[in-house]
Amino acid sequence: MSELLPPQPVRTRRQHGAVRIEDVARAAGVSAITVSRALNKPDSVAEETRKLVWAAVDELGYIPNRLAGGLASSRTRTVAVVIPTITNSIFADKIQGMSDVFGAADYQLILANSGYSLGREADLVAALLAQRPSAIVLTGVTHEERAARMLGRAGVPVVETWNLRPSPIDMLVGFSNAEAAFAMVAHLHHCGYRRIGFVSAPVADNDRAADRLAGYRRAVAEFDLADRPGLAREAHFTLANGAAAFREILSAHPDVEAIFFANDVLAAGGALEARRRGMRIPADIGIAGFDDVDLAQEFVPALTTVRIPRYEIGATAARMILARLDDPETDAPPVADLGFEVVQRQSTRPAPSP
Amino acid sequence: MSELLPPQPVRTRRQHGAVRIEDVARAAGVSAITVSRALNKPDSVAEETRKLVWAAVDELGYIPNRLAGGLASSRTRTVAVVIPTITNSIFADKIQGMSDVFGAADYQLILANSGYSLGREADLVAALLAQRPSAIVLTGVTHEERAARMLGRAGVPVVETWNLRPSPIDMLVGFSNAEAAFAMVAHLHHCGYRRIGFVSAPVADNDRAADRLAGYRRAVAEFDLADRPGLAREAHFTLANGAAAFREILSAHPDVEAIFFANDVLAAGGALEARRRGMRIPADIGIAGFDDVDLAQEFVPALTTVRIPRYEIGATAARMILARLDDPETDAPPVADLGFEVVQRQSTRPAPSP
DNA sequence: ACCACCGATGATAGCGCTAACATCGCTTAA
């Protein structure tokens, strides 16, 4: 009986006013697929046709629907990025690096911050994969097992950043936080310091902080430095917390010679506290930081610190992803150790001349 | 002749391995639409069915495809955000505010930075609208005409931030940059300063900077302050540029009494340069900043500055958007002036006691 | 006994785009 039914009423869910590819096609006197090609693969369309299409696009103010395009093609030109927090400028630099490289390639960033929680990270991975990004970039190399599982099955390029590990999920761009912290303590030792305090970032759910602490401890053991309770403590990166940690270490160990802070903001906070107390840097106490942010260089006295490739981590991750997406078969090395550099400035006394 | 064709071979474009809603439906013994409802409107499904579905989702590791969902429903739970640069922490705070509010509501942020270029902003608006976001948030209140046109036609909530204007495109959250700068100069005047320099951020394509400069100029005129060429200049926000601007103003006008910097980073750079030259603050020169970032409070001497609602701008914008999306008919005021506050600290001399 | 009503579930038809294949006119080699 179905062939006897009258024509169904036209039913549509379309948004009023939204210009679709079909409208452009009609205006240009071509088919929808030709419009699609003119926009996405201009070389595959005759020049004259291309101009017609572009004119129609302009005239109608057509903005392609990338949801539909992504669904049809399974390519979204979208990259998901998880960082611990955006309020730490080191991650802002990394994002800038990614933004510069991806922006030039017409990719969009979807950003989420985990608040230094691996549980939240795993939740975000699920939410982000739901957007079917072309790739995903994580901060750190430790993850909940469910996060790793989802990433493994998702079949998209994954880049872990900011640290090293033997067997990354997929690709990796970073440097050795453990070696970097060790190198700074070795440097301070070389400069004659023997009682060196350490202010760590909270190590829970943070492999970078944990590795820096481990590097410090290994150096303390190796160089036979003072190793007393309370010489190492933990503080979340703010100037105020750096100042507080400085006070605590100094009150527990008045004879401390230098304090190595796990980041420059803490170090600057410590140095400002020293100034408030009328202590001279480095005459009365040495201060070392980590990250080499802008402030470290401009600070008075300029901070001895560890320079890390913040921007380059982002830019390199982006380049690795683009290379992989352009040619999935490429066997470019999926791991980049970008290194670090101990920078001696005025906040610690110099190495003895030979 | 078509009815004589043999059955076509099965042709599919599906990604291998991707779990679809249909797979979950089969595993749970229900239809696809019921799975959709169990995930998106759990109340509309019987409890027993819901449990079945959730179990199947878990077992299969199903991650919904939001491209498809968004295409079908025209709701993406995605918000596009344009900022000038992510490396300025004031915008990081705003993003954190948005991230906190939107994260709790299960919305994702798509972030893009314009590099303080309105042309680039317009390009980004097009690229971002192509993702069909649920809303879009801009920084500043001046835009290229084509950007405004696209936004007007897009039919999504638009929030302009960080400044005020009489007729926003749609919604607006900010404060008066002109009034804030005026208020700081008025404050300095009240404290006895008469020769006040000003270091502006580059005003090109930046209405916030332009308005701060205008506020300074209006105050200079109104209070009959020194108004000499070279007393106001422009510098991009870095510590080094703040130091350079300090040097230039001081060499052109050795008798300058105070310098008002359009942001705290510049101010700190200026203050550090003063210290390098052995000048005392505020005895030899007053330093005022803008933004009240962390550094301003912890700096020695602590910086007199203008506190602006950085985090709250983001959080409020997010709340306004969610309110609008929940109820498009709501007539909640689409404009929020969040104000500012002049904060007197140690880097300028105090007001005379009455 | 009847029916309007309601909660739960399902069948169907798109959403706007692009992959895959088909077609068409023209050139070039045999």
Place this chain on the structure above:
DNA sequence: TTAAGCGATGTTAGCGCTATCATCGGTGGT
């Protein structure tokens, strides 16, 4: 002359989901 080859364009059929309407038992009022 003819067929193979190629560039440009078109037709068709999804991509994976949800809006819409249909269906189907039970409930309760009359």
